Structure formats: structure tokens, C-alpha cells
Amino acid sequence: MTDPQKTAALIRARAGDEPVRLGLILGSGLGHLAHAVDGPAIPYADLPGFPHVGVSGHNPHLHIGLLEGVRIAVFGAREHYYENGNPAAMRGALATLKALGAERLILTNAAGSLRPDIPPGDLMLLSDHINYNGLNPLIGEKTDARFVPMTDAHSPGLRAALRAAAAAEGIALKEGVYAWYSGPSFETPAEIRLLKTLGADAVGMSTVPEVILARFLGLEVAAISTVTNMAAGMSDERISHEHTKAMAPLGAAKLERILRRFLSTQG
Ligand code: HPA
Numbered sequence: 001m002t003d004p005q006k007t008a009a010l011i012r013a014r015a016g017d018e019p020v021r022l023g024l025i026l027g028s029g030l031g032h033l034a035h036a037v038d039g040p041a042i043p044y045a046d047l048p049g050f051p052h053v054g055v056s057g058h059n060p061h062l063h064i065g066l067l068e069g070v071r072i073a074v075f076g077a078r079e080h081y082y083e084n085g086n087p088a089a090m091r092g093a094l095a096t097l098k099a100l101g102a103e104r105l106i107l108t109n110a111a112g113s114l115r116p117d118i119p120p121g122d123l124m125l126l127s128d129h130i131n132y133n134g135l136n137p138l139i140g141e142k143t144d145a146r147f148v149p150m151t152d153a154h155s156p157g158l159r160a161a162l163r164a165a166a167a168a169e170g171i172a173l174k175e176g177v178y179a180w181y182s183g184p185s186f187e188t189p190a191e192i193r194l195l196k197t198l199g200a201d202a203v204g205m206s207t208v209p210e211v212i213l214a215r216f217l218g219l220e221v222a223a224i225s226t227v228t229n230m231a232a233g234m235s236d237e238r239i240s241h242e243h244t245k246a247m248a249p250l251g252a253a254k255l256e257r258i259l260r261r262f263l264s265t266q267g
Contacts, residue, residue, distance in 0.1 A: 002049035002092050008099035010047065015040050015064035018071055019101025021266065023094070023219070024259070025075040025210065027109035028241075029248025030226065031059040033256050034076040039065015044077070049092025051079030056245070062093075068263035073097055080206050081135060082183040087209045088137035094210065098217045104158060105214045106262075107223035108255060110244050111178060111204035112187070112231035114196050118174045119227065121250035123258070125162055126154050126223040129208050130179040130200055137209040138216055148215045158222035165262035171254045176201025178225060180208035189233025203231050224258070226251030 016039075026034060034041070041061040044050040053060040058077030065071070079089035097105065111124070118124055138146045159175075166173035179195045181187055183205030187195070195203055202225050214221035228247035229239050237243070 004049060004092060004095035004099040007047050007049050007092070007096045011042060011062070011064065011096070011100060014042055020064065020073045020097065021071050021102060021104070023073045023075065023097040023102050023105040025078050025105070025107045027078070027206065027226065027248070028058065029110060029245045030108050030252050030255065031076050032252060033259065034059055034061065034063045034074045037063040037065045037067050037072060037074050039063060047096070049096060051089045051093060053077040053079050053083070056241070068260050070263045070266050072263070073100060073102065078206060078210070080183065081133070081209060082205055087135040088213070090210050091137060091213050094213050094217055094219070098219060103220060105219045105221045106158070106259070107207050107210055107221065109204050109207045109223065109225050110228045110248050111202040111225035112229050112239065113202050113227040114192060114231050114234070115176065115201050118176065118201065120229055120247055122172065122174055122227045123251050123254055124174045124176050124178070124202050124225040124227060125159055126178045126207070126225065127159070127175045128154055128177050129211060130177060130198060131208050132179045132195065132198070133182050135182070135209070137213050145216060148212060150212070150215065153211055153215050153221070155220045155222050158220055161265065162222055162224065162258060162262055165265065166258045169257045169261050171258060173224075173258065178207060178223070179203045181205060186239050187232045192231040192233050202227065224255060226255055
């Protein structure tokens with residue numbers, strides 16, 4: 001594996017030595033916020049250990065600099081499991097974030113909703129998740145650190161801060177359980193009924209392996225979904241990647257306000 005310390009040194013040479021406080025991974029259609037960061041945008045291709053991302057609607061650059069007074073690393077894109085079958089695709093990038101000094105990570109994604117009271121355009125803070133794939137990014141890890149506890153994996157402290165930021169902005173932030181489905185095909189209506197029975201409130205193709213990796217690395221983590229559609233079989237609208245990209249901006253503006261407010265309280 002690439003040495004994250006070496007990649008961190010490359011980044012420091014371009015973005016400065018000051019430690020990064022927080023990482024932020026942007027999901028489908030949410031890339032806008034990356035450009036608000038006051039600092040360089042480094043292509044993933046220049047960073048050993050970073051993923052090769054090929055999904056349209058993603059921006060494969062690491063933006064490092066100040067946002068609302070906090071030194072932040074914004075990941076404009078992620079590699080999903082469905083791209084190359086690697087659940088640990090984000091390990092090098094997240095290990096590098098840790099090597100840059102960060103202790104906290106916020107993940108965002110686009111998701112389908114299983115709850116009629118969380119319609120498209122709404123935001124859902126993840127209270128917990130279901131690793132419905134049974135895949136794990138730590139398979140093959142040889143140290144005992146692989147036995148990561150996942151109780152309160154979604155940080156109660158970070159969640160409280162995000163809830164407070166949403167309330168201060170007057171934005172409804174729902175809360176629920178996210179199920180990770182491998183993709184890239186969408187779910188069948190029968191699979192969505194199954195996931196509902198299992199206790200899921202939203203479904204998507206990312207985030208869960210990153211939460212596991214974050215906890216493995218000792219990063220405090222929280223995640224917010226932008227609901228782009230009702231899950232398969234729950235409405236008449238046709239589900240597609242085009243639709244996901246078209247709908248993501250509905251929630252993205254609200255998400256940006258929550259994140260900016262959250263950052264402004266981190267000083
Ligand atoms: N299913 C899985 N992933 C998604 C969906 C969905 O309905 N919408 C956006 N990402």
C-alpha cells in the first residue's frame with residue numbers, strides 16, 4: 001500500500017503545512033462546495049493512494065484550504081465499490097486525511113428514500129447504517145485494529161453539532177438508517193420492501209465502507225444523505241443516474257448552508 005505519510009507530504013508541499021482539521025467527501029451532484037474552499041485543488045491523479053474515479057457528476061480533486069475559517073480537505077469525488085469491486089477504494093485517501101492531522105470526517109451522498117415523510121429534496125442525517133452487502137473494506141487487514149466496534153459509529157457529538165447547525169439555519173434535518181446496496185444497478189421494488197423490513201430509511205451505493213474505514217483510522221465521522229428520489233417501487237418517477245444528478249441540487253443548497261454553519265461554530 002502507498003505510504004499515506006508520503007502523500008500527505010506531497011499535499012503539504014502544495015497546500016501548506018498547517019494541519020487539516022476536518023475532511024468532507026462530496027457525493028453525486030454536490031460538488032459545488034469544493035470550489036468555495038480558499039486553497040489549491042489537487043487532482044487525485046497526482047496523489048498516490050487516491051482513487052481513480054470515473055463516475056460522471058464527480059470532481060476528482062482534493063481541495064485544501066479555509067472554509068468558514070476552518071482548514072478543511074474537501075474530496076470532490078469518491079470511488080464506489082461498484083466501479084472496480086474494491087470496498088477499500090477510499091482507504092489511501094482517508095489514511096492521508098488522517099496523516100494531514102484531521103480528526104473528523106463528514107460524508108455526503110445522494111440516496112433513495114424508503115420513507116414517505118422524507119421526500120426528494122430532503123436531507124437525512126445518518127443515525128446508523130446497515131451493511132447490506134456484507135462486504136468490508138477491512139478484509140485482509142492483518143492487525144487486531146481490524147476488529148472495529150461499530151456502536152455509535154456515527155458520532156453522537158458530530159451529529160448533535162450538525163443537528164444544531166440545521167436548526168440554526170431553519171432547515172429540517174431528518175434522521176434515519178442508511179442501507180448500503182452495491183450498485184451500479186438500482187434496487188428492485190422487492191429489494192426495497194426487504195430493506196424496509198430490515199429497518200432501513202434510505203438506500204445508496206456509498207458511504208458505509210468509508211464510515212468503517214474512518215472508525216478504523218480513528219476519525220470521528222458523520223454522514224448526511226441528500227434524497228434524490230423515492231426508492232424503487234415507491235413512486236411513479238423513473239429512477240436513473242441522470243435523475244439523481246438532476247435532483248441532487250435540490251438538497252445541495254440546504255446541505256451547504258448546514259455545513260457552513262457547522263464549520264463556523266468549529267473555531
Ligand atoms: N438507490 C441507490 N442509490 C441511490 C438511489 C437509489 O434509489 N438514489 C440515489 N442514489
